[in-house]
Amino acid sequence: MTSASFDYAPLLAPNLPPAAAKWSGFPKYNFIGGHNDAEHVPVDELVAAATNVLRREGATLATYGLNSGPLGYRPLREFLVGKLKSHAGITCSPDEILITSGSLQGIDLVNGILLAPGDTVLIEQETYGGALTRLTRQGVKTVGIPLDGEGMRMDALAAALDDLKRRGVRAKYIYTIPTVQNPTGSIMGAARRAEMLKLAQAHDVPIFEDECYSDLVWRGERPPALYAMAGGNGVIHIGSFSKSIAPALRVGYIVAGWDLLSRMLAIKQDAGSGALEQMVLAEFCKSHFATHVPALTKALRVKLDVLMEALSEQFGTSAEFSEPDGGIFLWIKLPDQVDTVKLGQAALAAGVSLNPGPEWSTDKQYSRCRLRLCFANPSPDTIRSGVATLAEVCRKEFGVPTRIANVERAKAR
Amino acid sequence: MTSASFDYAPLLAPNLPPAAAKWSGFPKYNFIGGHNDAEHVPVDELVAAATNVLRREGATLATYGLNSGPLGYRPLREFLVGKLKSHAGITCSPDEILITSGSLQGIDLVNGILLAPGDTVLIEQETYGGALTRLTRQGVKTVGIPLDGEGMRMDALAAALDDLKRRGVRAKYIYTIPTVQNPTGSIMGAARRAEMLKLAQAHDVPIFEDECYSDLVWRGERPPALYAMAGGNGVIHIGSFSKSIAPALRVGYIVAGWDLLSRMLAIKQDAGSGALEQMVLAEFCKSHFATHVPALTKALRVKLDVLMEALSEQFGTSAEFSEPDGGIFLWIKLPDQVDTVKLGQAALAAGVSLNPGPEWSTDKQYSRCRLRLCFANPSPDTIRSGVATLAEVCRKEFGVPTRIANVERAKAR
Numbered sequence: 173m174t175s176a177s178f179d180y181a182p183l184l185a186p187n188l189p190p191a192a193a194k195w196s197g198f199p200k201y202n203f204i205g206g207h208n209d210a211e212h213v214p215v216d217e218l219v220a221a222a223t224n225v226l227r228r229e230g231a232t233l234a235t236y237g238l239n240s241g242p243l244g245y246r247p248l249r250e251f252l253v254g255k256l257k258s259h260a261g262i263t264c265s266p267d268e269i270l271i272t273s274g275s276l277q278g279i280d281l282v283n284g285i286l287l288a289p290g291d292t293v294l295i296e297q298e299t300y301g302g303a304l305t306r307l308t309r310q311g312v313k314t315v316g317i318p319l320d321g322e323g324m325r326m327d328a329l330a331a332a333l334d335d336l337k338r339r340g341v342r343a344k345y346i347y348t349i350p351t352v353q354n355p356t357g358s359i360m361g362a363a364r365r366a367e368m369l370k371l372a373q374a375h376d377v378p379i380f381e382d383e384c385y386s387d388l389v390w391r392g393e394r395p396p397a398l399y400a401m402a403g404g405n406g407v408i409h410i411g412s413f414s415k416s417i418a419p420a421l422r423v424g425y426i427v428a429g430w431d432l433l434s435r436m437l438a439i440k441q442d443a444g445s446g447a448l449e450q451m452v453l454a455e456f457c458k459s460h461f462a463t464h465v466p467a468l469t470k471a472l473r474v475k476l477d478v479l480m481e482a483l484s485e486q487f488g489t490s491a492e493f494s495e496p497d498g499g500i501f502l503w504i505k506l507p508d509q510v511d512t513v514k515l516g517q518a519a520l521a522a523g524v525s526l527n528p529g530p531e532w533s534t535d536k537q538y539s540r541c542r543l544r545l546c547f548a549n550p551s552p553d554t555i556r557s558g559v560a561t562l563a564e565v566c567r568k569e570f571g572v573p574t575r576i577a578n579v580e581r582a583k584a585r
Numbered sequence: 586m587t588s589a590s591f592d593y594a595p596l597l598a599p600n601l602p603p604a605a606a607k608w609s610g611f612p613k614y615n616f617i618g619g620h621n622d623a624e625h626v627p628v629d630e631l632v633a634a635a636t637n638v639l640r641r642e643g644a645t646l647a648t649y650g651l652n653s654g655p656l657g658y659r660p661l662r663e664f665l666v667g668k669l670k671s672h673a674g675i676t677c678s679p680d681e682i683l684i685t686s687g688s689l690q691g692i693d694l695v696n697g698i699l700l701a702p703g704d705t706v707l708i709e710q711e712t713y714g715g716a717l718t719r720l721t722r723q724g725v726k727t728v729g730i731p732l733d734g735e736g737m738r739m740d741a742l743a744a745a746l747d748d749l750k751r752r753g754v755r756a757k758y759i760y761t762i763p764t765v766q767n768p769t770g771s772i773m774g775a776a777r778r779a780e781m782l783k784l785a786q787a788h789d790v791p792i793f794e795d796e797c798y799s800d801l802v803w804r805g806e807r808p809p810a811l812y813a814m815a816g817g818n819g820v821i822h823i824g825s826f827s828k829s830i831a832p833a834l835r836v837g838y839i840v841a842g843w844d845l846l847s848r849m850l851a852i853k854q855d856a857g858s859g860a861l862e863q864m865v866l867a868e869f870c871k872s873h874f875a876t877h878v879p880a881l882t883k884a885l886r887v888k889l890d891v892l893m894e895a896l897s898e899q900f901g902t903s904a905e906f907s908e909p910d911g912g913i914f915l916w917i918k919l920p921d922q923v924d925t926v927k928l929g930q931a932a933l934a935a936g937v938s939l940n941p942g943p944e945w946s947t948d949k950q951y952s953r954c955r956l957r958l959c960f961a962n963p964s965p966d967t968i969r970s971g972v973a974t975l976a977e978v979c980r981k982e983f984g985v986p987t988r989i990a991n992v993e994r995a996k997a998r
Contacts, residue, residue: 178791178819180845183757185701192850194680194843195654206856208647215643222635222865230628233831234621235962241608267607273686273835276855288598302854344596378591406591418646420860422686430607432593437605441715442689443619446859447833452635549648 189309200523201558206419206500207549209475212468213418214460221455222448229451237444242437244271244425244445248454252425255461256411260351260386261396262427264404270433273445275384275424278410279303281436282380282426286344287312293380294332295347296324298503298539300354300382301531303347315343316534321494323353323360326367333375343377345408351386351394355503355532355544357496362395369402384412384424387465389498390473399427408432413453415500416465421449472500472548475555479547482556486563490573500548505541510570512543519565524558602722613936614971619832619913620962622888625881626831627873634868635861642864650857655850657684657838657858661867665838668874669824673764673799674809675840677817683846686858688797688837691823692716694849695793695839699757700725706793707745708760709737711916711952713767713795714944716760728756729947734907736766736773739780746788756790758821764799764807768916768945768957770909775808782815797825797837800878802911803886812840821845826866828913829878834862885913885961888968892960895969899976903986913961918954923983925956932978937971 232238240246249266256262272278279302287293289311295303297316307314315336317328329346336343348368350360360368372379381398399409404427412424423445426436476495479502483491492505506512512528519526527546529539547555563573645651653659662679669675685691692715700706702724708716710729720727728749730741742759749756761781763773773781785792794811812822817840825837836858839849889908892915896904905918919925925941932939940959942952960968976986 180699180791183699183755183791184848185697185699188698188848189851191844191847192655194847195650195656197654198648198652205649207649210644210647213644213646215639218643218646219636219639222639222861223632226628226632226635230631231623231626233626233631233833234623235611236618236620236832237608238833239611241610242605243608273859274856280854284598285601286593286596286598306854342596378593378596414856419649420646420651420857422855422857422859431604434604434607435597435601438602441693441719442835443687443827444833444835446686446835446862448635448865449859449861452861 199520199525201554201561202525202549203545203547203558204525204527205546205549206414207546208415208419208500209468209471209548212471214456214464217456217460217464218452222452225451225455233447238447238451242440242444243267243269243433245447245450245454248423248450248457251454251457251461255457256397256427259394260383261400262409263400264427268404268427268429268433270426270428270436270440271445271450272424272426273442274414274422275382275410275412276302277440277445278424278426279306279382281440282345282408282410283307283310284439285432285435292336292341292343293345293347294329294343294377295534296349296353297535298355298533299347300349301527303382304532304534312344314534319353319356319358321358322364323350323356323358324348324368326364326371329368330371333371333377337375343375345378345380346372347380347382348398349382349385350398351383352388352497352499354385354499355501355527356494357499357501357503358494359389359394359497362401365395365398365401369398372406379407381407381409383409385415385499386411387416388469388472388500390469392466404429416461416468417453417456421453422446423449423453469498475547475552476502478552478555479545479559482559486559487566487573501544501546504543504545506543506566507570507572508541510541510566510572512541515543515566515569518569519562522561522565524562524565526562612933612938614967614974615938615962616958616960616971617938617940618959618962619827620959621828621832621913622881622884622961625884627869627877630869630873630877631865635865638864638868646860651860651864655853655857656680656682656846658860658863658867661836661863661870664867664870664874668870669810669840672807673796674813675822676813677840681817681840681842681846683839683841683849683853684858684863685823685837685839686855687827687835688795688823688825689715690853690858691837691839692719692795694853695758695821695823696720696723697852698845698848704757705749705754706758706760707742707756707790708947709762709766710948711768711942711946712760713762714940716795717945717947725757727947732766732769732771734771735777736763736769736771737761737781739777739784742781743784746784746790750788756788758791758793759785760793760795761811762795762798763811764796765801765910765912767798767912768914768940769907770912770914770916771907772802772807772910775814778808778811778814782811785819792820794820794822796822798828798912799824800829801882801885801913803882805879817842829874829881830866830869834866835859836862836866882911888960888965889915891965891968892958892972895972899972900979900986914957914959917956917958919956919979920983920985921954923954923979923985925954928956928979928982931982932975935974935978937975937978939975
């Protein structure tokens with residue numbers, strides 16, 4: 173194609189995001205994205221699952237939606253009924269589950285049926301960057317609620333709801349990631365969940381509960397989902413297999429009543445989510461989910477320890493963080509003078525990718541010196557070298573961590 | 586969930602489409618949708634492909650986009666480079682191909698970067714219903730160009746472009762399905778393609794070429810794609826594996842320059858299309874695409890013959906149609922008094938699903954007595970019984986076909 177002279181620029185829709193940059197491979201030290209541990213992709217079991225399910229039901233690929241209809245492959249929904257019951261305390265039927273192309277499509281469908289430009293939603297002040305970007309692009313106002321070690325602060329939520337009420341605004345939903353909060357890694361306790369439900373009900377605002385990391389908790393037990401505690405009333409729940417099995421498999425789900433799912437199906441005009449991925453996952457999960465997830469979590473926990481050790485070693489007291497309760501990321505505060513957006517650019521030039529705090533927060537000032545590092549994908553050695561490189565870049569750009577501090581800290585240990 | 590008493594109605598976004606109906610299984614005589622022939626899903630080869638590719642590269646599922654970046658699994662793009670060259674005459678590189686979740690996502694991405702409410706596009710008067718619905722929902726004006734046996738009529742296109750010019754309107758694109766037109770099944774010849782390109786260039790309007798059925802042609806040869814003839818200049822090309830392999834695999838593609846793909850990637854916020862489906866397809870296609878497609882096409886041709894025979898037998902001269910050049914559907918005219926929307930409702934009650942003409946046309950009056958029947962999924966016997974049932978319903982509702990006409994026709998043969 174040498175003659176690509178047609179000029180599309182005057183034809184482009186208004187308000188498009190900037191053009192994507194060309195992809196040039198992963199950075200050497202990859203601390204971003206929901207990537208997982210390559211050694212823990214259950215390859216043999218996936219091969220067996222693909223073989224079994226294709227031999228048994230491969231011919232059903234000839235019809236859109238297999239023989240299961242638009243909600244998604246029924247055996248996968250049936251597996252989820254059991255998993256959601258035992259893990260999250262949720263009682264639901266396969267007809268209250270819609271399989272989506274990743275939990276991102278879940279977010280898009282919930283937003284698609286509920287949000288219009290000018291609407292208001294309440295979200296955690298530090299939250300998933302992809303959710304934030306979507307809301308901003310849709311012209312939706314976000315009210316960020318500050319967090320503490322247990323997630324969204326209920327005093328702040330109550331105040332924000334009261335404030336909206338005074339101004340005559342009914343928020344469309346409260347978006348929360350209660351179980352392994354992104355990016356802080358906290359788990360909201362049962363008492364606070366009850367309090368949140370009470371507040372939401374008092375203000376007649378639904379809760380949008382995102383549990384895409386909830387399978388990856390260090391201690392097996394977790395509080396029941398908000399959806400479970402509410403008996404599904406006024407709560408929409410989404411989840412994903414991206415984090416527990418493999419992110420390149422684009423399979424997530426929404427749990428909600430038919431009044432909402434029937435609306436979502438009407439705008440889910442994709443002729444169904446990928447069927448082979450659903451079939452293979454269902455077949456795999458029936459036999460292996462219960463053993464796979466604890467093994468994966470154990471490996472992730474080891475990597476988290478490596479990351480925390482490397483940070484202490486390289487950054488000394490310059491890096492502050494709380495140990496997360498699960499997940500694949502660590503939320504870190506650097507000294508106030510560090511601008512993590514600038515740090516991110518300089519680090520990338522040195523082969524280190526990171527998520528600057530402002531991309532993950534509604535409070536750009538508070539998050540300016542904070543960042544998120546994902547630890548699931550790089551090997552322990554890569555984590556160590558990556559953190560060392562990051563410390564070097566940070567020192568060069570912002571004067572911290574100082575070498576002396578580190579040496580002193582190392583001596584003190 | 587007994588207590589689903591939360592009322593979401595006041596929170597719903599404005600202008601949502603009506604809620605979806607509950608799915609209750611496929612109709613007995615399924616003549617709608619792009620479903621394919623269950624006997625021709627290449628199950629053994631898919632099992633082998635899944636096994637090989639997972640054993641070799643399964644660990645790469647741990648990263649979003651595998652090791653291929655956001656354009657999609659590179660070996661699949663490399664296969665497409667060869668296929669597009671040999672089948673459609675297109676010269677392109679793997680970096681000019683974006684893998685999508687079905688060609689529907691391709692349509693959404695093209696529309697997403699080009700269209701805003703109030704825009705105008707030129708489309709074939711009879712066209713793919715899903716494309717039409719999307720345009721209507723996006724608030725885009727559609728100018729339908731009448732068809733003849735070779736597809737879009739160039740005199741009508743020239744007149745429409747001139748008319749828009751007079752009114753100071755620059756259309757955003759000309760949407761065409763030149764190779765196995767949906768629903769008429771025609772193939773546009775090379776000379777008319779050249780004429781269309783000339784008109785499009787003269788009016789500085791790009792062409793959006795949808796070739797999702799182009800692999801299924803009765804005679805192997807087909808004219809080069811518009812994209813090929815234009816050297817990619819001012820043409821966007823999309824295609825799919827849904828029709829040639831299996832529709833439940835949601836894998837399509839867009840061929841376009843980086844100036845456009847970089848814009849599409851910026852709004853393709855799905856963290857990649859399903860990787861397992863891409864991997865398995867690439868592995869399968871390398872060895873089997875060239876033999877699979879002719880075998881499938883041959884089987885489809887047999888079913889078409891069964892359908893045409895059954896229609897002649899049951900409807901006599903009441904059903905008029907031209908033999909399509911390929912594909913999986915037949916476009917049929919019934920006597921003027923037949924309202925195919927009403928016929929469709931009555932037929933469904935008798936277990937027969939069909940696409941009423943008005944869903945597939947911009948001219949609701951012209952298409953009122955027309956309908957589309959898809960023949961790929963039902964078996965020959967099911968096709969025969971389904972058409973007999975449809976004739977009975979039609980006779981009961983509209984008085985045609987008359988029994989006498991059929992008997993007379995049968996005698997005459």
